[in-house]
Amino acid sequence: MAAFFTHEDGRYHATPMAVSAWSQGQLAGTAVCGLLAHRLETHSPGPVFLPARFTADLFRPVLDEPIELRSSIVRDGNRIRAVDASIVQRDEVRARATVLFLAMADEPPGEVWQPAQDLPVPERRLDGPEGAPPLFKSGAGDWTHDFASGVNSFRKSAWNNVPAIVEGRAVTPFERAAFVSDTANLVCNWGTQGVGHINTDVALALVRLPEGPELGIVAQNRVAANGIAVATTTLYDRIGPVGTCTITALSNAMRQVDMAEFAAARGIPVPR
Structure with a gap:
């Protein structure tokens, strides 16, 4: 089974799938978020709890070197559990994440306004067990x-079937959502000259876990000035929305990423 990481001797080792488009010696934020979610989910209180909020701070490059994962329960209660996790390399915390597990319950009565959702879904299904290019x-x-x-200034969407995060373990719905949430940078900051921002964080909020192997993400809002961009997306499956993701990104214009070149370097087929 194709996977982003292997687990040996208590440490995680990245496969070529996890390497960043920004640098061959660093790991992609998608893989980092997926791995952090993998660790956080081990602290789930049980099936009646939803990992309703996942936040990741990506303040140092995660290197293509062995990774130590650390985690701890910060707060435990009847309706909420807070858990922290961090990636450690060279005795430094490279990235950290927090999840809030919330107890699920019935919705309160009454009607409340909700916006109309424009969530494009492809007819073609990406449902293979090994994952697929988006x-x-x-x-x-x-x-x-x-x-x-995506080399244009139009609103963008992406549709994903995420391979396994850790070798030998099927990707979970929460890992899938955390992985795809980091692609908010791609659908929101991809323009006529490529991707020129690198996100420093991810804030994912879920009302339910995605169903099935497919998960979409669509740009909803973007505000940019002074080399900083704030962008918001909706995550959704074939049933409807599952949550939102917001990122804060910094200009990285000196290393603007051409996604076609990135795909070619990874051996991903690029039709012409």
């Missing part, structure tokens, strides 16, 4: 695997 949609264009399709 599909992209820009504006009114068709869904495509082409990593060059």
